[in-house]
Amino acid sequence: MATETVRPTLAEVARKAGVSTATASRVLNRSAKVSEAALARVESAVSELGYVRHRAHRAAPGGPGQGAGAVAVVVFEDMAHYQSDLFYSRLLVGVERSLQTADREFVVLTASRRSRRPTLVRYLCGGHVDGIVLVGPWGGDALPRLIRAAGVPMVSVGRLSGAGDLPCVDADNHGGAVLAVRHLLRAGRRAVGTIAGPPDMAVGADRLAGYRSAIREAGSPVRETVAYGDFTVASGEHALLRLLDLRPDLDAVFAASDLMAAGALRALRRLGRSVPADVAVVGFDDDVVAQRTRPQLSTVRQPVEEMGARAVAELLGYAPSGGSAGRERVVMATQLVLRESG
Numbered sequence: 001m002a003t004e005t006v007r008p009t010l011a012e013v014a015r016k017a018g019v020s021t022a023t024a025s026r027v028l029n030r031s032a033k034v035s036e037a038a039l040a041r042v043e044s045a046v047s048e049l050g051y052v053r054h055r056a057h058r059a060a061p062g063g064p065g066q067g068a069g070a071v072a073v074v075v076f077e078d079m080a081h082y083q084s085d086l087f088y089s090r091l092l093v094g095v096e097r098s099l100q101t102a103d104r105e106f107v108v109l110t111a112s113r114r115s116r117r118p119t120l121v122r123y124l125c126g127g128h129v130d131g132i133v134l135v136g137p138w139g140g141d142a143l144p145r146l147i148r149a150a151g152v153p154m155v156s157v158g159r160l161s162g163a164g165d166l167p168c169v170d171a172d173n174h175g176g177a178v179l180a181v182r183h184l185l186r187a188g189r190r191a192v193g194t195i196a197g198p199p200d201m202a203v204g205a206d207r208l209a210g211y212r213s214a215i216r217e218a219g220s221p222v223r224e225t226v227a228y229g230d231f232t233v234a235s236g237e238h239a240l241l242r243l244l245d246l247r248p249d250l251d252a253v254f255a256a257s258d259l260m261a262a263g264a265l266r267a268l269r270r271l272g273r274s275v276p277a278d279v280a281v282v283g284f285d286d287d288v289v290a291q292r293t294r295p296q297l298s299t300v301r302q303p304v305e306e307m308g309a310r311a312v313a314e315l316l317g318y319a320p321s322g323g324s325a326g327r328e329r330v331v332m333a334t335q336l337v338l339r340e341s342g
Contacts, residue, residue: 008049016049017041028125028149043142046149071099071106071315072129074120076136082110085231085259086287087304088135091157094308095133102316104130111138125150131315133157133308134166137201155315157307159202159329169311169330171302173203173284176334177210180254180282180300183336185218189252189280193225193243195236195264197256204231207256207284225250229260236263244271251279252342258283258290258299265293265341280342295340302334 014024019038026034027042034042045051073095075082082088092108099106107129111120124132124147132147132154144166147154156168184192194211197204208226215224227242229235236255240263243250255261261283265275273279275295283290286301310330 008051010051013042013045013049013051016045028146043145047141047145051149070129071095071104071131071133071312072109072124073106073133073135074109074111074124074138076111076134076138078112079110081232086289087285090287090304091135091308094305094310095312096308097305098309098312102312104316121146125152131155133311133315134160153315155311157311159206165328167314167328167330169307169314169332171304171307172331172334173206173302174210174213176284176300176302176336177207177254177256178214179334179336180284180298181211181214182217183298183338184252184254184280184282184342185214185222187252187280187342190222191225191247191249192222192252192254193227193247193250195229195239195243195253195255195260196226197229197231197260199228204256211254229256229263231257231259233259233263233266236260237267238263240264240267253279253281255281255283258285258287258297261297261299261341262289262293265295265297276340276342282336282342286337290337290339293341298339298342299337300334301337303332307332 010024011021014021017024017038018041023034023038024042027039028046073092075088077085077088095106109120121143129152132152134144134154134156135158137160138144144154154166156166157170159168159170181192192215194208196208196211199205199208212224215222225243225247227239227246229239236259239260240253243253253261253264255264261281264281268275268279268281275281281297283297283299284302285304286299290297290299310332314330
């Protein structure tokens with residue numbers, strides 16, 4: 001005979017946290033301010049007990065009443081970068097296409113990476129949405145813990161540290177970087193530097209790790225030369241100058257984003273360095289900017305629109321093209337696209 005799983009109750013969460021049931025409820029609902037100490041204890045108790053709030057059942061996609069719910073796409077990025085980086089608009093195109101197939105609507109919310117965001121949590125956990133797509137580093141694991149406790153399905157776009165078993169859809173950032181650097185080395189370049197993304201972001205760390213793998217694979221006399229940017233054009237310019245300080249004989253650059261690669265091209269043009277004759281440049285993303293630079297940018301294409309669609313598929317419990325849904329991590333292939341810059 002099957003045994004019924006006994007789920008922890010709110011009272012048990014409160015008891016473990018050493019607070020009243022009312023205080024535990026306020027933490028989960030974000031309905032009123034509580035002390036930082038109480039907040040931390042309740043969040044810890046929720047995680048340890050695996051507490052999940054009971055929510056009213058919503059109809060599955062395609063069933064009666066489906067229009068009552070929506071999906072929230074939450075982007076953790078400052079507004080200036082959100083508007084300038086085409087990654088986000090491409091991702092939302094994929095999300096929209098997939099939700100149209102499921103006859104669902106969606107809302108887009110932006111939030112600072114560092115604020116506690118009680119209003120955001122209150123909205124996400126308040127029954128307004130049937131699922132959540134998290135995009136970008138949200139800072140710590142408190143947010144997914146609270147969302148999970150509220151019983152709202154969620155999926156992350158991109159691998160994030162501290163996310164536990166949260167399902168995610170990611171591009172093969174490590175493998176794409178390896179492709180780019182191998183290409184430069186096979187073309188005879190020997191002083192290959194990289195403009196890496198922020199080391200505290202998984203996407204930056206993965207692309208840097210791919211660069212390092214390809215450099216180690218090549219062996220002596222090739223060695224690493226690394227400068228860091230923040231995925232903006234200006235940071236790419238500054239990082240290129242730093243690479244030249246570190247390696248005056250620099251003859252190739254792998255930039256971890258097309259925007260940073262565009263900044264590197266701008267700096268090289270100002271210095272009178274010819275691309276690709278003097279310095280070859282390869283970016284990552286294959287955004288529209290890659291075809292607008294002069295020379296046009298060789299880059300690694302990541303399937304951004306497809307990632308958005310697949311995130312929705314994982315969230316709603318189905319997968320396109322007959323694939324299986326619900327896996328812990330889906331990694332989508334990247335592709336090297338050769339143009340004029342290297």
